[in-house]
Amino acid sequence: xxxxxxxxxxxxxxxxxxxxxxxxxxxxxxxxxxxxxxxxxxxxxxxxxxxxxxxxxxxxxxxxxxxxxxxxxxxxxxxxxxxxxxxxxxxxxxxxxxxxxxxxxxxxxxxxxxxxxxxxxxxxxxxxxxxxxxxxxxxxxxxxxxxxxxxxxxxxxxxxxxxxxxxxxxxxxxxxxxxxxxxxxxxxxxxxxxxxxxxxxxxxxxxxxxxxxxxxxxxxxxxxxxxxxxxxxxxxxxxxxxxxxxxxxxxxxxxxxxxxxxxxxxxxxxxxxxxxxxxxxxxxxxxxxxxxxxxxxxxxxxxxxxxxxxxxxxxxxxxxxxxxxxxxxxxxxxxxxxxxxx
Amino acid sequence: xxxxxxxxxxxxxxxxxxxxxxxxxxxxxxxxxxxxxxxxxxxxxxxxxxxxxxxxxxxxxxxxxxxxxxxxxxxxxxxxxxxxxxxxxxxxxxxxxxxxxxxxxxxxxxxxxxxxxxxxxxxxxxxxxxxxxxxxxxxxxxxxxxxxxxxxxxxxxxxxxxxxxxxxxxxxxxxxxxxxxxxxxxxxxxxxxxxxxxxxxxxxxxxxxxxxxxxxxxxxxxxxxxxxxxxxxxxxxxxxxxxxxxxxxxxxxxxxxxxxxxxxxxxxxxxxxxxxxxxxxxxxxxxxxxxxxxxxxxxxxxxxxxxxxxxxxxxxxxxxxxxxxxxxxxxxxxxxxxxxxxxx
Numbered sequence: 201x202x203x204x205x206x207x208x209x210x211x212x213x214x215x216x217x218x219x220x221x222x223x224x225x226x227x228x229x230x231x232x233x234x235x236x237x238x239x240x241x242x243x244x245x246x247x248x249x250x251x252x253x254x255x256x257x258x259x260x261x262x263x264x265x266x267x268x269x270x271x272x273x274x275x276x277x278x279x280x281x282x283x284x285x286x287x288x289x290x291x292x293x294x295x296x297x298x299x300x301x302x303x304x305x306x307x308x309x310x311x312x313x314x315x316x317x318x319x320x321x322x323x324x325x326x327x328x329x330x331x332x333x334x335x336x337x338x339x340x341x342x343x344x345x346x347x348x349x350x351x352x353x354x355x356x357x358x359x360x361x362x363x364x365x366x367x368x369x370x371x372x373x374x375x376x377x378x379x380x381x382x383x384x385x386x387x388x389x390x391x392x393x394x395x396x397x398x399x400x401x402x403x404x405x406x407x408x409x410x411x412x413x414x415x416x417x418x419x420x421x422x423x424x425x426x427x428x429x430x431x432x433x434x435x436x437x438x439x440x441x442x443x444x445x446x447x448x449x450x451x452x453x454x455x456x457x458x459x460x461x462x463x464x465x466x467x468x469x470x471x472x473x474x475x476x477x478x479x480x481x482x483x484x485x486x487x488x489x490x491x492x493x494x495x496x497x498x499x500x501x502x503x504x505x506x507x508x509x510x511x512x513x514x515x516x517x518x519x520x521x522x523x524x525x526x527x528x529x530x531x532x533x534x535x536x537x538x539x540x541x542x
Numbered sequence: 543x544x545x546x547x548x549x550x551x552x553x554x555x556x557x558x559x560x561x562x563x564x565x566x567x568x569x570x571x572x573x574x575x576x577x578x579x580x581x582x583x584x585x586x587x588x589x590x591x592x593x594x595x596x597x598x599x600x601x602x603x604x605x606x607x608x609x610x611x612x613x614x615x616x617x618x619x620x621x622x623x624x625x626x627x628x629x630x631x632x633x634x635x636x637x638x639x640x641x642x643x644x645x646x647x648x649x650x651x652x653x654x655x656x657x658x659x660x661x662x663x664x665x666x667x668x669x670x671x672x673x674x675x676x677x678x679x680x681x682x683x684x685x686x687x688x689x690x691x692x693x694x695x696x697x698x699x700x701x702x703x704x705x706x707x708x709x710x711x712x713x714x715x716x717x718x719x720x721x722x723x724x725x726x727x728x729x730x731x732x733x734x735x736x737x738x739x740x741x742x743x744x745x746x747x748x749x750x751x752x753x754x755x756x757x758x759x760x761x762x763x764x765x766x767x768x769x770x771x772x773x774x775x776x777x778x779x780x781x782x783x784x785x786x787x788x789x790x791x792x793x794x795x796x797x798x799x800x801x802x803x804x805x806x807x808x809x810x811x812x813x814x815x816x817x818x819x820x821x822x823x824x825x826x827x828x829x830x831x832x833x834x835x836x837x838x839x840x841x842x843x844x845x846x847x848x849x850x851x852x853x854x855x856x857x858x859x860x861x862x863x864x865x866x867x868x869x870x871x872x873x874x875x876x877x878x879x880x881x882x883x884x885x886x
Binding site (some may be wrong): 345467473516 | 633679683684686688689690692693694696697700701704706707815818828829858859861863866870871874875878
């Protein structure tokens with residue numbers, strides 16, 4: 201037996217081979233997960249009382265970042281970039297808060313559906329403008345950065361509006377249904393479940409569909425995709441629309457966690473790009489998935505939480521966070537150049 | 543003219559369109575001045591007396607004109623940074639916060655007893671550092687300028703907050719020379735800010751047109767690979783460029799704080815978007831290789847007149863931003879059409 205492993209491994213289809221394939225294909229994601237686990241351990245060391253309550257806080261903070269990053273990742277995979285991500289989130293979030301103000305609880309459902317549809321529409325407008333004007337993505341979405349920001353200010357020029365109570369409760373606390381075993385419910389914040397559900401509902405079917413494949417195709421080589429019969433323009437618009445859908449979820453998450461709408465942009469644009477890059481999405485397009493970026497969001501948010509736990513001045517923490525993001529993007533860009541040369 | 547010999551009127555009009563395109567491309571200043579005149583005329587119609595006044599100098603409302611110029615100057619200075627970076631195919635999204643930082647650092651240092659003669663260079667040195675950081679990221683690590691300057695802006699904003707906490711006891715104080723420069727007028731009509739602006743504009747114009755560095759900027763924007771193969775050290779050009787850009791932003795911030803006369807942490811941030819718009823309107827291509835400062839100056843004045851008009855029409859801030867965004871998108875799309883015509 202001692203001599204066989206080398207010969208068995210390539211053609212033996214056992215669990216070991218499956219496992220090694222899994223590791224090879226998802227090496228970066230697994231590395232990130234390991235980093236996250238180490239960071240949790242580190243957090244527990246510096247703050248022995250760190251427990252599920254703090255994790256719930258973390259997940260709440262992660263929510264808008266995660267949706268922004270998911271949207272950004274989809275667009276980057278399809279070979280674009282959406283600089284209006286944070287602006288769209290702001291616009292959709294204030295729209296939600298404005299629509300729900302003074303309405304009955306049940307009306308919230310209508311608003312949620314409307315906002316998600318608006319997200320698709322807003323994203324599609326970005327994508328259509330890129331395709332129709334033939335101006336580079338980065339310039340078009342810069343213009344929309346201002347346009348959606350202006351739109352948010354038009355809806356509401358000061359923080360205000362309201363959010364249905366059931367929506368707010370949707371992300372507070374842990375999952376507490378009777379049929380869920382207590383062991384699980386105490387370790388599963390509602391916000392985390394919501395995040396996984398929403399991302400999974402959109403991404404898993406998309407990833408398996410023809411459209412998902414096309415997105416990767418146009419992101420990695422537009423011309424080759426076009427010659428293989430991929431409708432490049434339509435796929436691009438669809439990718440931006442999905443980005444807008446995630447922005448809508450992010451906007452709703454913002455409104456849900458604050459209970460109001462705020463017409464100023466949060467730091468979600470830079471954070472979304474940095475987390476996507478850290479999560480293994482190449483800025484050149486066509487590579488990466490959603491799991492990596494989401495783990496990256498957790499890493500970046502936990503880093504921020506750790507800084508707070510170490511009682512670092514919040515302003516200094518913002519600088520450190522900014523520097524981490526700059527470093528991530530710097531390294532990501534360098535890797536992208538290497539990849540292009542290789 | 544050969545056009546007259548051709549019987550087909552459609553080809554004649556096509557040539558006229560091509561001629562217009564060439565005019566737009568090569569001398570954007572002519573259509574720009576035309577647009578400016580139209581805007582001013584519309585403004586006068588909307589609010590009679592705002593431009594023309596019988597008792598004013600030369601029959602014009604000199605007060606309105608010098609005010610427009612006064613507000614256009616800081617914008618034009620920030621737009622100079624934008625023009626230079628855009629010529630290389632870049633952009634500087636940190637100008638707003640860098641300008642704010644310079645104004646804030648200068649006024650707090652003056653308030654804590656530092657002589658303005660020292661405080662101003664000190665504040666500008668901070669700007670140069672920010673520009674250096676952007677430049678290194680863009681030139682050496684090859685990060686897209688948009689993302690890099692946005693990120694540096696974020697870090698600068700954070701540092702400014704930290705700095706502000708260290709300066710809690712100190713109230714900001716704007717030295718007299720800065721207010722004189724920002725708000726004062728000589729001979730009752732000529733804004734003093736022109737004393738800074740005219741030499742600065744000449745310097746930028748000269749740098750772009752007559753120096754090797756300027757030519758390198760156009761070359762990098764036109765074809766970076768070819769420029770590198772021609773022996774230009776592109777990374778050095780880019781680092782110097784982003785330092786200059788930050789310094790220009792800093793000077794703009796100093797003039798602006800003299801105009802606004804209040805130091806806040808969001809002082810010049812609202813100028814960021816118009817600075818991009820001014821350069822884009824002025825005919826500088828956001829893709830690099832084409833443009834100049836004279837167009838940008840007219841672009842800044844156009845935006846200022848447009849701002850007056852939006853104020854007269856009582857249009858709110860939100861709608862204003864939408865309009866600026868649409869202008870950037872529309873004008874860029876137009877230029878793409880024009881340049882594609884040339885190559886196609």
